[in-house]
Amino acid sequence: MDHSEYHADRSEHGDRIPVCSQEGDHVTNSSGPDPVARSGAYVMVRRGLKCPCSRTEMAWVVLVLLLTALPVGWCGFKDFSEALTFAGCVTGAALLLAALIMVVGVAAVMDCWVRGPSSNFRVVALISTGVALLTNILLALQTWTDGEMVRYKVLTILLSAISLSAVVLVWRRLDEIPTPKRVAAALIVSTFVAAANFGYQYLFQPYRREATPLVQLDPGKAVLSADGKTFSVPVDIKLVNHSDMGFYVLGAEFHAMGEEVTVSSKDVARAKWRKDAEQWAKYREKHPLTRREVYQPGKLVAAQPWMPAGNWVEPNDESHSRTVVELPSDTNFAKLTFYATLSLARKDRLVMDNFGGSTYSWRGAAVPHSMKTKDDKEIDTIVQRARMQENNAIDYYTREKRLVTIYWRFGVHGVDVVPVIAPKGEENREFSERTNREIRSRYGLIDVLAGPVEETVDELKTRR
16 A cells, blocks of 8 residues: 555544655655644644635635624623623623634635635634634523523524534635644633633622621700700711622611500400501501500601712711701600611612602602502602613613612601612513512612611600
C-alpha cells in the first residue's frame, strides 16, 4: 500500500496525523516538521471538503453575525454603564465581549472572501459563529422565561436558528482545524462562563437573603399648652437601614389611636367572649383578648405622612423624623397607641421616576375593586403614579412598560398605603394573589410596620 492509500485510510478513521507535505498528485509523510506549521502542532483534517465557501454563504454568515452583534452590543453597553447590580454589569461586559468576537468574525469572513482558500482566519469565523449561537440561545431562554413581548421571543428563536445554520456552513467548508483541543477548550470555557453568569443573575440572586430596614417609635414627654387646655406628645420616628441596599420610599404613614379601657369585675359572658374572639383577627388595631376587658374600638386622634413619597433610603444610613400628637387635657382616653408604616421598593430591582400630580377618587379617579369596602362603596382614596424601568437592558426591551401606583386609602383607623406595579393601561386590573406575590418579589416591594407602641395617658402626663 503506497503512501497516498495509507494516508486516506488513516483519515477515514479520524486519527490525528502529522502534518504532511504534498508534491503534485502524491501525498508523502513528512518525517520533519512542516515549515508552514508550528513546531509540534497538529491539525484535524476534514476529508473531502476542499471546495471554498461561496460568496452567497459568506454574505449569509456576515449578515447573521451583524444581526446578532448589533443588538447584543447595544444591550451590553447599556447594562455595563447603567445596570443596577454587579451581576448586571458583568452581564453587560460579557455581552460586549461576545459582540466584539462577532465583529472580529465578520472581519475573518471578509478576509476569506478576499483571499479565498489561502486565508488563515477560517477558524476565527467558526468561533465567532459559535459565540453568536451560544449568545442567542441564552437570550432565547431568558426572553421566553422572563420576557412578555411575543415579537422578541420569536426573534430570539429565529436568531438562534440562523446562527446554527451559520455554524454549519462554516464547519462544512472548513478544511482543517489547527490545534482543535485549544479551540474546543475556548468554546467550553466561554459556554461555562456564560451559563454561570446566567444562573447567578437569574436563578441565585433573586432568592438571596432579603434586606429590610427597621422603624423605631419613641414617644417623648408630654407638654402642656400655655392655657392648660391641651397637651402635646412628641413622637420620634427613626429609620435604620443596616443593609447594603438602597430603597425608594413609596409611602410612609403615622397614626395614633386613643383607647378607653373598661375592665369588668367578673368574667364576661362566654358567648360575648367567643364573638369578640371571632372578630379579633379582623381588626387592624389589635386589642387584648381577655375574659374581663370589654372591647372598645380605638378612635383615630392623629394621622399624617412622616416621610415624603419618592424619597430614597441610602444603604447603611439612618433618618429621623418627629411628629406631635395633641389631645385635650380632660381627655377620656386611658391610653394612646402609636403606629408607623413604611412602603419601600428596592433600588437594585427598578428605576423609578418622581411621582406626578395626585388624583382623587371623589373627583372621578378610577380605583380597583379591591379598594372598595364590603358594601361595595368606594372609600376616599388618593392616587399617585410614577414611571419605572427595569433594572437591566434585556428586560427593559422585552417586557411591557410599567407604572408604580400608590393608593392612599383613608379609613377610621388611619391610612392604608397600597403600592401596585402594573403595565400601562392595566393599573386598575385585579391580579391574583400569586401574581401579586411574584411582583412584590421581583421588584423588592417591602412593607415595614412599627407598633403598636402603647403608653398610658397618665404616664405621659407625669413625664412633663
